[in-house]
Amino acid sequence: VGEGNRCRREEYMASGSFDEYSDVGPYGTTPQMDDVNEEEEDFPVGPGSFIGQSRLASSSIHARDISPPDATDTTRVVIVGLPGAGKSSVQNVVFHKLSPHETLFLESTDHIVKHDISNSSFLQFQVWDTPGKLDSATDMSFDTVLAGCTVLLFIVDVTSEDTQTTMQYLHQTLTQAYIANPQLYTEIFIHKADALTEDQKLRCQRELQDRVDEELREINLDAAIDRISYRTTSIFDNSIYQAFSSVAQRLIPEVAVLENLLDCLVNSCAIEKAFLFDIVSKLYIATDSSPVHTQDFELCSDMIEVTIDVSFIYQRKSPSLSLSSAPEQEDLKRTTTRETSSTNGGNQHGGSDTCRGAGTLTSQSIAIIRLSNDTVVYQCEVAQYLALSCILRAETYDANTGIVEYNIGVFQDGLHEVIAQRKHQVA
Structure with a gap:
């Protein structure tokens, strides 16, 4: 995300191997370059200059320091890992x-920092950013940090040469975490994976998972194995958003209900894939039950950026925080490969209820992109900071535009009922 998009969005909101005797280098990559056999074809190149570097550190940007937690703390995600x-x-x-x-x-972070996340009706939690060595950097014990924690996010630096230290810290953290909180979910991000090829990513993830499973079985923590997920990530592509979407879904009790609503929508309209996005963070909080393909997620995620950029070109002088806010004369724009529209007070396709329950003029918004492969990406804001993104065939949309829009309205009504019930339970 470039500097321009970051500013607009802010305005828009309020090594060793796991196997000691393996000839494979850190996390499924090759050994040091001096040991590489040029005739081997499986993994001819290692992570390169990323190896051994501590590129990324911590910060307290948009955050506040904290004292030991109390019972009033909300659901939280605790991020742990070695320094860098x-x-x-x-x-x-x-x-x-x-x-x-x-x-x-x-x-570099030398103390625990809490970040409050309250983007939409469903994303309401805290992210605790911890220092590399937690016990040595704070008076709080690790058990105290885990009190009330729902998801433990462990970051593994795939480019680090000191794999043994990483595995020791991971084993220590998992053991202590599941003894203190057996209901804890753990997400392990195999991070900085942009340094690896696709084959290396798969081999790395498999090797890490096998070793962690073996170590947990040795200490009779078999039940914890099913509560651990592994994902390869990088901040330089959409993989970090897709992975963190899975973390966010762990924190949403209504995710099964949302999935059922999306399944009904997909089945009734012959939609290929549907996502419910948090507009601010670009995380999808729910999707239908069909498998998630990275290309589909990236397409819908990038469409949010396009829609926000267009909305700031054609926004009113005092826009509300909405997906788009185009003036009346900018109802519909079409090109050969792209079609983008923003409704203003009515349905531009012949109906009067395109996004029912939108309430205000600026919250009624639709964005449609036609791709060169006869695919339509349909995006509609269905609640505050929540957007529905659907992928379907162009002939399906053209032949059943009214049915698609009507069923999206039905989905929106159901979504509002879920949100109202959620607010009632919180109150």
Whole structure:
């Protein structure tokens, strides 16, 4: 995310191997260059200049220092890992829209920092950014930090040469975490994976998972194995947003209900894929039950950026925080490969209820992009800071435009009922 997009979005809101005797280098990469056999074809190149560097540090940007927690603390995600693994860069890129290249200048964190996330009706939690050595940097014990924690996010630096230290800290953290909180979910991000090829990523993840599973079985923590997920990530592409979306879904009790609503929408309209996005963070908080393909996620995620950029070109003088706010004369713009529209007070396709329940003029917004492969990406703001993104065939949309828009309105009504019920339970 460039500096321009970051500013607009802020305005828009309010090595060793795991196997000691393996000939594979850190986390499934090759050994040091001096040991590489030029005739081997599996992994001809290692992470390169990233190896051994501590590129990313921590920061307290848009955050506040904290004292020991109390019972009033909300649901939280605790991020842990060795110094330089990229803990603070992850949350700064995802939630504060810091450019990935700017994370090089973040200062090291020497104390726990809490970040309050309250983007939409469903994303209401805290992210705790911890120093590399937690017990030595604070008077709080690790058990205290885990009190009330829902998700433990462990960042593994895939480019680090000191794999043994990483594995020791990971084993110590998992053991202590599941003894203190057996209901804890753990997400392990194999981070800085842009240094690896696709084959290396798969081999790295498999090797790490096998070793962690083996060590947990040895200490009779078999139940913890099913509560651990592994994902390869990088702040230089959309993989970090896709991975953190899975973390966010762990914190949403209504995710199964939202999935059922999306399944009904997909089945009734012949939609290929549907996502419910948090507009501010670009995390999807729910999707239908079909498998998630990276290309589909990237397409819908990038469309949010396009829509926000267009909305700031054609926005009113005093726009509300909405997906788009075009003036009346800018109802519909079409080109050969792209079609973008923003409704103003009515349905531009013949109806009067395109996004029912929108309430205000600026909250009624639609964005449609036609791709050269006869695919339509349809995006509609269905609640405050929540956007529905759908991928479907162009002939399906053209033949059933009214049905698609009507069923999206039905989905929106159901979504508002879920939000109202959630607010009632919180109250």
